[in-house]
Amino acid sequence: MEPVLEVKDLNISLKEGCNTYKAVENVSFSIGKGQTLGIIGESGSGKSLTCMAILGLLPADVWDYDAEIVLNGKSLPFRDNKAMRGYRGTDIALIMQNPMSAFNPVMTIKRHFEETLAAHKNWNKNQIKAAALEMLSQMRIKNPETVYNSYPFQCSGGMLQRIMIALAVIMEPSVLIADEPTTALDLTVQFEIIKLINQMRKKYNTSVVIVSHDLNVIAGIADEIAVMYSGFIVEQAPAEEVLNSPLHPYTAGLFRSRPSYSKERLSEISGQPLSLKQRNSMCMFSERCPLKGEGCSNFEMLAHKVSDDHFVRCCAKEMTKTSA
Amino acid sequence: MGKYIIKRLLQLIPILLVVSILAFGLVRVLPGGAAVAYLTARNIAPTKESIAAAEEYLGLNQPLLTQYFIWLKGAAAFDFGVSYASNKAIAPEILGALRNTMGLAAAAMVWLVLISVPLGIFSAKKPNSAFDHFSRGFAFLGASAPSFLVGFLLVLLFSVKLNLLPSFGKRNFASYIMPSLTLALGYIASYSRILRNSLLENMRSTNVLYARARGLKEKRVFSAHTLRNSMIPVVTNFCLSVGGMLAGSVIVEDVFSWPGMGRLIISSIEARDYPMIQAYVVIMALLYITINLVADILCAAINPKIRYEA
Numbered sequence: 121m122e123p124v125l126e127v128k129d130l131n132i133s134l135k136e137g138c139n140t141y142k143a144v145e146n147v148s149f150s151i152g153k154g155q156t157l158g159i160i161g162e163s164g165s166g167k168s169l170t171c172m173a174i175l176g177l178l179p180a181d182v183w184d185y186d187a188e189i190v191l192n193g194k195s196l197p198f199r200d201n202k203a204m205r206g207y208r209g210t211d212i213a214l215i216m217q218n219p220m221s222a223f224n225p226v227m228t229i230k231r232h233f234e235e236t237l238a239a240h241k242n243w244n245k246n247q248i249k250a251a252a253l254e255m256l257s258q259m260r261i262k263n264p265e266t267v268y269n270s271y272p273f274q275c276s277g278g279m280l281q282r283i284m285i286a287l288a289v290i291m292e293p294s295v296l297i298a299d300e301p302t303t304a305l306d307l308t309v310q311f312e313i314i315k316l317i318n319q320m321r322k323k324y325n326t327s328v329v330i331v332s333h334d335l336n337v338i339a340g341i342a343d344e345i346a347v348m349y350s351g352f353i354v355e356q357a358p359a360e361e362v363l364n365s366p367l368h369p370y371t372a373g374l375f376r377s378r379p380s381y382s383k384e385r386l387s388e389i390s391g392q393p394l395s396l397k398q399r400n401s402m403c404m405f406s407e408r409c410p411l412k413g414e415g416c417s418n419f420e421m422l423a424h425k426v427s428d429d430h431f432v433r434c435c436a437k438e439m440t441k442t443s444a
Numbered sequence: 445m446g447k448y449i450i451k452r453l454l455q456l457i458p459i460l461l462v463v464s465i466l467a468f469g470l471v472r473v474l475p476g477g478a479a480v481a482y483l484t485a486r487n488i489a490p491t492k493e494s495i496a497a498a499e500e501y502l503g504l505n506q507p508l509l510t511q512y513f514i515w516l517k518g519a520a521a522f523d524f525g526v527s528y529a530s531n532k533a534i535a536p537e538i539l540g541a542l543r544n545t546m547g548l549a550a551a552a553m554v555w556l557v558l559i560s561v562p563l564g565i566f567s568a569k570k571p572n573s574a575f576d577h578f579s580r581g582f583a584f585l586g587a588s589a590p591s592f593l594v595g596f597l598l599v600l601l602f603s604v605k606l607n608l609l610p611s612f613g614k615r616n617f618a619s620y621i622m623p624s625l626t627l628a629l630g631y632i633a634s635y636s637r638i639l640r641n642s643l644l645e646n647m648r649s650t651n652v653l654y655a656r657a658r659g660l661k662e663k664r665v666f667s668a669h670t671l672r673n674s675m676i677p678v679v680t681n682f683c684l685s686v687g688g689m690l691a692g693s694v695i696v697e698d699v700f701s702w703p704g705m706g707r708l709i710i711s712s713i714e715a716r717d718y719p720m721i722q723a724y725v726v727i728m729a730l731l732y733i734t735i736n737l738v739a740d741i742l743c744a745a746i747n748p749k750i751r752y753e754a
Binding site for chain 1: 649650651653654655656657658659660661662664668669672673676746747748749752
């Protein structure tokens with residue numbers, strides 16, 4: 121199957137004076153039509169950077185980045201802000217993590233819809249309103265007319281997140297990027313939002329990249345899971361495979377620390393991830409790794425292919441597999 | 445919104461009452477006494493007899509409360525009595541001066557918008573560029589230079605050396621230029637910096653990122669999101685200082701011999717023209733409150749959050 125979005129060798133580094141610090145390294149993935157890729161990782165692992173890079177939204181004076189990003193067979197001009205404008209919102213839509221601050225507080229929801237659609241389509245205000253109200257009711261907003269005319273600060277966080285989904289899906293984009301869409305919301309609303317994103321994916325056959333640090337969110341929706349740690353995808357495979365037989369010690373640790381309704385003490389991954397400036401040629405996870413061995417201190421984070429659609433960046437796994 | 449305005453207008457009544465009591469009382473506690481001042485203004489020697497006659501004439505021998513109510517009754521009808529110094533009715537004299545001061549303030553506002561908005565925008569577009577440093581230096585100088593100095597320097601340059609602009613008085617359009625610029629300079633300095641910082645902060649805000657992520661044109665992102673939101677603190681601050689601009693033009697009016705409220709009050713205080721001082725205090729208070737109300741409405745107009753909470 122032809123992939124809708126393909127990211128090849130994405131490298132992002134932070135510019136600080138004359139120095140650069142690598143923040144995301146060799147990230148590659150592709151998503152097929154109507155598929156969902158879940159990216160999971162802790163804060164600072166490079167998940168959001170990856171999303172912003174795809175949209176070309178990383179400020180060039182702070183970030184240096186390079187990749188080949190292919191959308192529907194065409195290479196994206198992510199460095200060219202002007203050219204990217206035509207893709208943003210129409211081909212690639214974004215759902216952000218903090219709906220309360222993403223909307224402009226001095227503009228009504230109506231103005232948000234109008235300016236977004238006016239930027240890409242030649243619709244008049246009535247057409248926009250009809251489409252927006254239809255979309256809002258699909259988001260199970262009970263009184264779309266009232267919501268349409270209200271200001272962002274008059275809506276709840278969950279409501280705004282639905283409006284954001286409506287604003288994203290209204291142009292039927294081929295890729296929907298959801299960057300921590302549920303982080304700012306309470307648990308019951310989280311579930312609703314995930315369900316809505318999934319419904320929209322099915323309805324419009326959109327490909328979804330969903331980023332979260334919450335395993336439950338990812339497990340519930342993703343076809344494929346990429347686990348990020350310190351700027352690398354340390355393990356990537358179809359969802360069931362990652363969930364049932366995680367190979368990377370970090371993935372395994374994540375799953376062990378997933379809360380369940382038992383009285384046992386939750387296990388944790390001890391220690392802290394390396395800061396950008398501490399990163400060097402050893403395995404990024406080795407300091408915290410239960411399987412740490414001699415090879416770890418000089419490991420270039422190479423990908424080891426376990427099967428056609430499963431790879432892991434771990435030297436312990438590499439050795440055990442090759443020796444077995 | 446209508447309710448809000450009515451509520452604010454009703455609040456005017458108690459405030460003005462208190463102000464009138466203060467204005468009335470203030471003049472009574474000043475040393476010297478009104479009758480003596482009245483006589484001195486007329487070049488009559490203050491003897492016992494002449495003082496008694498003046499007190500009789502001015503109604504100063506009546507009980508304080510009666511005096512207050514007589515004065516208040518007049519003031520409510522905008523009749524503040526007769527000036528001791530000029531022997532003319534006070535209301536038209538004060539209104540004439542007020543018109544001049546407001547004209548000066550309006551011209552200063554034009555300078556303010558014309559200079560500080562572009563200054564703020566261009567320094568925010570390229571922070572720490574040569575232009576930004578220049579505008580920072582300008583702001584520093586403008587905010588710290590006292591207006592009498594700036595005024596005299598302008599006079600020296602444009603009137604004495606270049607002979608382009610009139611150095612004093614209010615004669616034609618050109619005579620507005622220097623006094624209003626002098627009055628505006630301090631405000632220009634601070635507002636251009638407020639706008640710059642507010643713009644820089646908003647440029648990095650989530651709603652601007654989201655606007656860009658929705659594929660809006662850069663122009664629209666700037667005007668509808670970055671600039672509009674950045675104007676809120678500027679307008680709020682500006683609203684606070686309009687009143688100050690009106691009342692604070694004293695020095696500028698003195699430097700340029702501008703026939704405004706500032707000069708009027710200074711000469712009235714010197715002449716101990718009590719009815720004029722009282723009228724000035726009451727009218728200034730009324731003006732201040734009205735302007736603050738207009739300013740609040742303006743703030744509510746650009747910031748819906750205020751509109752809905754009020």
